[in-house]
Every structure is written in structure tokens, then in C-alpha cells.
Amino acid sequence: MTDPWTAIETAKQPRLTELFEADPDRLSKFSLEEGGLYFDFAKTHLDDGLLEAFEKLAEAQDLAGKREALFAGEAVNISEGRAAEHMAQRGQGAPDSVALATSFQARMRALIEAIGAGALGDIRHILHLGIGGSALGPDFVIDALARESEEGLYNVAIVSNVDGAALEGPLSFFEPEHTLLAIASKSFTTSETMLNAESTLQWMREADVADPFGQMVALTAAPDRAIAFGIDETRVLPFPETVGGRYSLWSSIGFPIAAALGWGAFERLLEGAAAMDRHFRLADWRQNAPVLAAFADLYYTQARGAETRAVFAYDERLRLLPDYLQQLEMESNGKAVTADGKPLGRPSAPITWGGVGTDAQHAVFQLLHQGTHLVPAEFIAVAEAGDKLDDAHHEQLLVNCFAQGAALMAGRDNDDPARAFPGDRPSTTILMEQLDPASLGALIAFYEHRTFVNAALLGINPFDQFGVELGKDIARAIAADDEEALALDPSTLALIERAL
């Protein structure tokens, strides 16, 4: 049997404009609507031939079987011997896992209501301490939706970095007696989060807060460690070990989302994600947004040598999307071995980067239009304005967004090579009708499933992240000044000598 990648790697490569000319149905074939989101893949090089080739790859890699195993709660994270059950948090998955998620959610809701009713004193600020998946999701969602929120119950700060400068900011304007400390850590061992928690505790003590531990909640999959830290069991909000860090905003890690935006908004976020789960599970490959997106991703990394992919949010409310996606995509799929431990032998995840439009146009788009790298671009825009200023602002924003995709594709000839645009540069556009909890939930779930499909077709396990361990081990050795640290290379030893 021929390798299904061969057909993808050797496919004819017509220009994008030729693809539109050759197929009058191109736009309807390569666009679809789901959950308030319009996906336009027409400005990618996917065509009927490539779709067929990718369908063969999907069959060879048993994409359908892997998807069913994922939703059934099988141990798809084989290196760690566990399931990946973030969908169960939104009601999609094995019945036992859904039931457990529902009971944890009821607990979280009750605690949020009790806090609102003053059970922990007069809480006005929430300081959420977490890093990686324990911060990026809540930060992105709250930043995106806070402007829409009618509730605005608390001011929330999310601090991740161990750099004291990050924590100092909120500590300088939050009032200790009115601050709720939410320690968000799946493992409850992450050194950055634990040090930030200790320093916040110290800040409360110095302000003579009567019962600092009484103003603390833990969001964790290791409740015993949180209790041992000193947090009362009633304020420990657990989530299952089978929810991965970068997939955890749907679990109790989403506590600040639900507290700040209201329980209704959190529920709608979950419902929006669940709608995307159903779409991913039920739609044919050719009408399946995460699948088509992954086909395009793989075409560019595997057949066209693209090493990066750029994401531009043409909406200030979505400015943290690129940061959020970097962890989701690169921590999931930045791997060189397959799920069964063999060398991957081909590129894995591209480097995800990006920014906001229109700012990025005045900074990095020169390279996109005329540079030598092929960078598939993704534009995310919202039809309904997020501001109440003159319509001219939103109109200019969208006009610019749509112009970039058109310009990248069409290019422009010029006798002066410095002024010529080669064109044929691919982009995808996701246009949201409006930005609300449900559509944001759908958008995030779309990215999760796209990441999964990329992994499934490459044959890698997207749910572990051993690549972060070595640096942590060496940092621990340096901090402890132990033998491993003393055996380090001269360059590193000199840095230690100079600064520590």
C-alpha cells in the first residue's frame, strides 16, 4: 500500500486564484457555518484532490476511531495511561465522567454563590494564581468577555509569572481584607504558583487579615495537597486528573470566569463548546471545521515546508488568543516521536505566533506579503462591534481584515521587484457573528479539536508534555546548589556566578 502522505506531498500545486477559476463552487465547498462561526477555508490550497488524499490519510490513521476513543473516555493519553476528558466538562463524553463533572460544577457554583452572599467576608477582588493552562484559558476568556459582562462582580487579576513584578501589580491595588486568593494548579506543586501563593499569604498576614486561609480557594486535581497546604476542604474545588492543564478552563480552573462573569455566562461558554463537540463528532470530514482546518495545517507543514502559522485577531477583545493558542498547539503537538515511541520522521506542529489586527499590519505583515517564508495566516474577526464608538472604527477594522486575506492571495505585479507582491499566500478566516460566551466556547473547542486532528493524523499523543521537565529539573538543581548544578557547562556556571 502506498504511503497516504505521498499523494499529499506530490499533489499538483495550482495557485489559489487558479483554484477559484477552476471551480465555481469553491467557496461553498470550503466554507461552513457552525455555532455562530463562519469558517472560510477557500483561500487555502485545499481542493478535491487534496481532500481525497487527506481522507485516505484519515482512514489510514483511523481518525474516526481515535475520535470515538477520545469521546468514550478511553486512555488516549497512552504515555500517562489516562483519558483526555475535557469534553465531559461540557456534557460530552462517558456518562460517568459527565456525572462527575456535573457534581464538581454544582460544588463550584455553590461556593461562588456563598462567596457572593458574603460567606468569606466582603470579597471585592479575586487574585487567581496559576501558570500555563491554569492561567491562559481563564485570562483569555475573561479578557474577551469582561466588557460584555453585566455582572462585573469582582475585579480579577490573573498572575502567572514567578517574576515578583507580576504579583506586585495587583498586590499594590487590591485590599488584602477584600481579596479572595484562588490557587489554580492541577498538580498543586508548580513552583511558580506556590511561591506566588506564599508571597500573597505573607501580604495578607502583614495586613493583619484575620484568617488568610479563610479567603483562599484551591482549583486542583490534587485536593489532598491543597488541604495539606491549609485550605479547608469546603473551599477546594477539584477536577479530574483526566482533564489536561491546557484543556482545563472548562473545569474548576474556570472558577474566576464563573465568578467574574456570572454562572450563566460560564454555562453558555460550556454549551457553545458542546455544540462544537457535537459538530466535530457528527459532521462529515468535508463539512467538519476542525478537520478541514487540520487538513490545511498539515498540507502546509508537510508538503509546503511551512514552519510557522500566524493567527491575527482582528478584535481587541481576542488579543490573548495567540498566547492561548501557543500553549494549546505547541505544548500538545510539538513532539518528535509518535504515540508508540517511534521517530515521527516529519515536521510536527508548526510554531504558532500572531498578534492583533490592525496593529500587526504595521509591524509584521511586510514579511507575510513579500518575505521568503510561507506563513499560512489565520484571521479571526467579529461581525458585531465590541465598541460603542462611531461605526467607522469597526468598519475600518473589518475592511482591513478582509483586505489582507485578499491581498495575500492575489498579489500584485510590478516592474520594480521591490514593489511586486507574489501572492498565492494562503489564509483562513473565521468570522464570528458576535462575541459572546457561547460563540467563544465554540471557538476554543474548535481549536482543541483541530489540535487533536493534527495529532491523530500525525500519529502523535497530544496530551502529554514531557518536554517541559528537563528545564524544571535543572532549575531545581541550580536552586538547591546540588551536584547536578555543579556539573553544568561553563557558560551556564558563569551566568550563575554573575547573578545568583
Ligand SMILES: O=P(O)(O)OC[C@H]1O[C@](O)(CO)[C@@H](O)[C@@H]1O
Ligand atoms: O496546573 P499546574 O499543575 O500548576 O501546571 C501548570 C502548567 O505546567 C505544565 O504542566 C507544563 O508547563 C502545563 O502543562 C500546565 O498547564
